[in-house]
Amino acid sequence: MLVAAAMFAMPQIAKASSLDRFAEFIATTLTASGEFEQRVFDRNKRLVQESRGMLSFSRPGRFRWTYVKPYAQLIVGDGVRVWIYDEDLNQVTIKKLDQALGSTPAALLAGNNEAVKAFKLADRGLRDGLEWLDATPRDKDSSFTRISLGFGFSGLETMELTDSFGQVTLLRFSTFRRNGPIDAATFRFSPPKGADVIGDSK
Numbered sequence: 001m002l003v004a005a006a007m008f009a010m011p012q013i014a015k016a017s018s019l020d021r022f023a024e025f026i027a028t029t030l031t032a033s034g035e036f037e038q039r040v041f042d043r044n045k046r047l048v049q050e051s052r053g054m055l056s057f058s059r060p061g062r063f064r065w066t067y068v069k070p071y072a073q074l075i076v077g078d079g080v081r082v083w084i085y086d087e088d089l090n091q092v093t094i095k096k097l098d099q100a101l102g103s104t105p106a107a108l109l110a111g112n113n114e115a116v117k118a119f120k121l122a123d124r125g126l127r128d129g130l131e132w133l134d135a136t137p138r139d140k141d142s143s144f145t146r147i148s149l150g151f152g153f154s155g156l157e158t159m160e161l162t163d164s165f166g167q168v169t170l171l172r173f174s175t176f177r178r179n180g181p182i183d184a185a186t187f188r189f190s191p192p193k194g195a196d197v198i199g200d201s202k
Contacts, residue, residue: 017131018123018124018125018131018132018133018151019121019133021131021133021151022121022133022151025155025156026116028178028179029059029178029179030179031057031058031059031179031180032109032176032177032178032179033054033055033056033182034054034173034175034177035052035053035054035173035174035175036052036054036055036171036172036173036174037050037051037052037171037172037174038051038052038067038171038172039169039170040167040168040170041169042166042167043165043166043167045168050070051067051069052067053065053066053067053069056186056187057077057106057109057110058110058182058186058187059110060110060111060115061077061078061080061110061111062078062110062187063076063077063106063110064076064186064187065106071088072087072088073085073087074189076187076188077097077100077110078187078188078189079097079187080096080097081094081095081096081100082100082101083189083191085189085191085192089196090192090194090196091196091198092191092196092197092199093198093199094197094198094199095199102118102142103118103119103137103138103139103142103143103144104142104143105147105159105171108135108147108149118138118139119136119137119147120136121133121134121135121136122134122136127150129152130151130157130158131150131151132148132150133149134146134147134148135148135149144162144164145162145163146160146161146162147159147160147162148160148162155176155178156176157172157173157176158170158172158173159173
């Protein structure tokens with residue numbers, strides 16, 4: 001589900017428009033916030049799940065993903081740890097940031113230079129009116145075999161996540177605002193009273 005890198009010099013990007021767009025996105029986007037719609041398709045391209053929510057991030061390592069429909073879930077990266085709160089279960093899972101990010105969408109959106117280096121980047125040209133970049137995790141044990149980013153007129157519009165079972169998760173961003181002020185409290189989290197906490201909160 002989850003999900004984010006100024007940064008780094010990418011060689012030989014002059015002829016690859018999606019690599020240019022990604023390099024610009026990384027170099028010029030320090031914070032961002034917006035809404036997203038998420039659809040999950042099985043390996044036979046059948047829709048199996050739909051959800052929506054809001055996201056915010058501040059580089060490096062601070063992000064907040066809030067799923068509001070159909071099930072409430074909150075994922076917060078505070079720069080040191082990642083907190084995953086399942087409201088229905090009243091359960092909080094805590095992971096160290098570097099271990100949680102790995103080769104995930106959050107590493108591409110909100111990670112630092114080292115996080116982005118966890119991927120092999122390739123231009124995939126124009127499709128459906130968007131310029132596509134493929135980010136292939138270098139870690140063979142990653143949950144995803146490929147993460148694709150689609151850039152349009154307004155910037156990053158879409159991400160496609162393909163896992164090892166052939167399942168595809170499609171994220172579409174809307175009202176995506178870059179470099180606006182975001183309250184620091186957005187990236188802090190304290191487990192609700194009575195919640196079952198898994199992991200070290202110290």
